Amino acid sequence: MxxxxxxxxxxxxxxxxxxxxxxxxxxxxxxVRGGRVSIKPPLCIDCGNCIVACPEGAIVAITxxxxxxxxxxxxxxxxxxxxxxxxxxxITPCDIYEGLLSMGFDAVHDLSLESELYFxxxxxxxxxxxxxxxxxxxxxxxxxxxxxxxxxxMVGQVTPIQPPREIAxxxxxxxxxxxxxxxxxxxxAIYISPCPAKIASIKAPAEKVKxxxxxxxxxxxxxxxxxxxxTKNKKARDEDGAILxxxxxxxxxxxxxxxxxxxxxxxxxxxxxxxxxxxxITQVFEDIEKGKIRSIEFLECFSxxxxxxxxxxxxxxxxxxxxxxxKVSELIGEALNGDEDKFIDQHYTKGEYYLYQTLEPRPxxxxxxxxxxxxxxxxxxxEYQGKLPGIDCGLCGSPTCAIFANDVANGDxxxxxxxxxxxxxxxxxxxxxxxxxKTEDDQPTA
Amino acid sequence: xxxxxxxxxxxxxxxxxxxxxxxVSTQIKAILKAAGLDSTVIRRVASASFEAEMNVVIHAxxxxxDFELTPTAIVLTIDDEGPGIEDLELAMKEGYSTASDDMRxxxxxxxxxxxxxxxxxxxxxxxxxxxxxxxxxxxxKHDEQ
Numbered sequence: 001m002x003x004x005x006x007x008x009x010x011x012x013x014x015x016x017x018x019x020x021x022x023x024x025x026x027x028x029x030x031x032v033r034g035g036r037v038s039i040k041p042p043l044c045i046d047c048g049n050c051i052v053a054c055p056e057g058a059i060v061a062i063t064x065x066x067x068x069x070x071x072x073x074x075x076x077x078x079x080x081x082x083x084x085x086x087x088x089x090x091i092t093p094c095d096i097y098e099g100l101l102s103m104g105f106d107a108v109h110d111l112s113l114e115s116e117l118y119f120x121x122x123x124x125x126x127x128x129x130x131x132x133x134x135x136x137x138x139x140x141x142x143x144x145x146x147x148x149x150x151x152x153x154m155v156g157q158v159t160p161i162q163p164p165r166e167i168a169x170x171x172x173x174x175x176x177x178x179x180x181x182x183x184x185x186x187x188x189a190i191y192i193s194p195c196p197a198k199i200a201s202i203k204a205p206a207e208k209v210k211x212x213x214x215x216x217x218x219x220x221x222x223x224x225x226x227x228x229x230x231t232k233n234k235k236a237r238d239e240d241g242a243i244l245x246x247x248x249x250x251x252x253x254x255x256x257x258x259x260x261x262x263x264x265x266x267x268x269x270x271x272x273x274x275x276x277x278x279x280x281i282t283q284v285f286e287d288i289e290k291g292k293i294r295s296i297e298f299l300e301c302f303s304x305x306x307x308x309x310x311x312x313x314x315x316x317x318x319x320x321x322x323x324x325x326x327k328v329s330e331l332i333g334e335a336l337n338g339d340e341d342k343f344i345d346q347h348y349t350k351g352e353y354y355l356y357q358t359l360e361p362r363p364x365x366x367x368x369x370x371x372x373x374x375x376x377x378x379x380x381x382x383e384y385q386g387k388l389p390g391i392d393c394g395l396c397g398s399p400t401c402a403i404f405a406n407d408v409a410n411g412d413x414x415x416x417x418x419x420x421x422x423x424x425x426x427x428x429x430x431x432x433x434x435x436x437x438k439t440e441d442d443q444p445t446a
Numbered sequence: 447x448x449x450x451x452x453x454x455x456x457x458x459x460x461x462x463x464x465x466x467x468x469x470v471s472t473q474i475k476a477i478l479k480a481a482g483l484d485s486t487v488i489r490r491v492a493s494a495s496f497e498a499e500m501n502v503v504i505h506a507x508x509x510x511x512d513f514e515l516t517p518t519a520i521v522l523t524i525d526d527e528g529p530g531i532e533d534l535e536l537a538m539k540e541g542y543s544t545a546s547d548d549m550r551x552x553x554x555x556x557x558x559x560x561x562x563x564x565x566x567x568x569x570x571x572x573x574x575x576x577x578x579x580x581x582x583x584x585x586x587k588h589d590e591q
């Protein structure tokens with residue numbers, strides 16, 4: 001089933017069952033059974049928290065292999081602006097462009113125009129919209145999936161505008177097929193991504209259509225060869241005095257969109273809030289559902305701290321990266337000549353940037369149980385919740401006592417998996433985690 | 447508790463406890479989610495129970511919410527001890543509120559509470575005795591396709 005495609009993979013023999021991933025999963029999709037981790041696909045929203053948390057590196061993002069690119073005659077790198085914040089300050093966006101070209105891309109495309117088009121489309125949409133508020137930004141695919149999975153009644157509140165990267169997929173294909181005189185299929189629109197969620201959104205878009213982008217590479221995956229290429233180019237330029245190619249980035253919004261507050265600040269006349277990190281987002285969504293939040297018109301949400309600079313496929317410290325992006329934005333601001341708005345006006349067509357299909361809820365499990373059977377389960381859950389200590393040790397393999405009670409009620413776990421309900425479980429765990437009985441006295445003396 | 451009750455639970459609410467305000471409706475919502483009810487129904491119940499809970503917190507001394515799930519409906523009975531409502535008809539008018547200035551400053555008292563609850567409900571019954579308290583009984587059906 002298409003919506004169960006994910007961009008996260010477990011390397012089984014690296015997993016030592018250390019539970020770190022289970023504890024950080026925002027949708028409680030992870031269980032550890034028999035000392036090995038498993039992810040429940042319908043619950044996973046591809047946030048990548050588990051990738052970062054795993055001390056063994058046993059959870060990885062599935063990105064496209066570099067060699068895949070050779071399928072395309074003309075390869076265009078479409079850049080998340082987060083990339084510009086990943087290098088030492090002496091490396092400019094121009095250096096990065098040049099490096100990507102040396103690596104084998106035929107063209108490098110920033111999202112200046114697309115970011116501005118996206119912003120105008122959102123403004124127009126807000127203007128004409130009279131449904132329930134607040135509207136929720138569609139930039140972060142994790143948030144979109146969270147709504148689909150856990151807040152199905154709110155899918156209509158997600159702004160149905162294609163994010164800049166998707167608009168760019170379409171625009172680059174048009175532009176370069178004309179320029180190069182080849183078909184759109186021969187052009188590879190390759191997104192350089194800060195997170196696995198955007199990769200998943202390309203492989204299996206939330207609205208169940210085909211993405212405009214063909215491939216995605218993680219920033220982390222291209223970082224070393226790119227840095228090497230940049231360094232080599234810089235050296236060569238020092239020797240022969242060649243001129244660095246210029247970038248044509250002219251949008252400060254392009255740089256600020258993936259950072260918390262970027263979009264909301266641009267929508268200044270609206271009442272907005274900007275929220276990052278899933279526990280906070282969940283809290284706000286709960287309040288929206290209850291009707292507690294009424295006066296807010298626009299809600300900007302990012303799964304990662306600080307926005308996409310916190311993505312799990314980035315390299316540099318997220319806070320430093322953010323500061324570097326602010327610098328890049330200032331430089332762009334200095335170079336503006338005032339003609340940019342006219343250029344954007346020429347390209348903007350109202351109504352051109354909607355998602356190809358409306359977003360649908362993504363129910364976690366198709367329920368074949370009757371309400372009576374479901375309520376029986378609720379009662380079993382409450383019974384076990386009363387018995388369990390509520391310390392959330394995780395050794396049963398479920399993230400919290402409450403979820404363990406739920407797993408027991410659903411028949412996914414056995415009460416004897418809790419070592420406090422069943423002391424025999426301790427021995428099982430000792431074997432599983434290879435704890436032997438040797439004390440210091442038994443150690444051979446040197 | 448009726449014969450065909452599948453589930454019943456009573457929650458208590460303390461007047462002027464804004465810190466805990468909203469917790470009851472959160473718990474009710476969690477039960478309905480676990481019971482696998484339709485998300486539109488859940489949202490209607492969550493919003494009605496939240497408004498009702500807030501009414502108790504804002505206006506009354508204390509109260510309780512009785513939550514009952516039957517094979518066809520959710521029945522919420524909100525019972526409070528407090529000043530009661532003098533004019534029920536007026537209380538149902540959109541925009542009418544007796545919330546104090548302090549409450550209004552906190553963003554409450556828009557006069558939409560009861561009208562919104564009525565909108566979310568299939569059956570709505572309000573009774574009050576001035577100086578004693580108010581009882582609100584609402585039914586939201588969940589078995590309609």
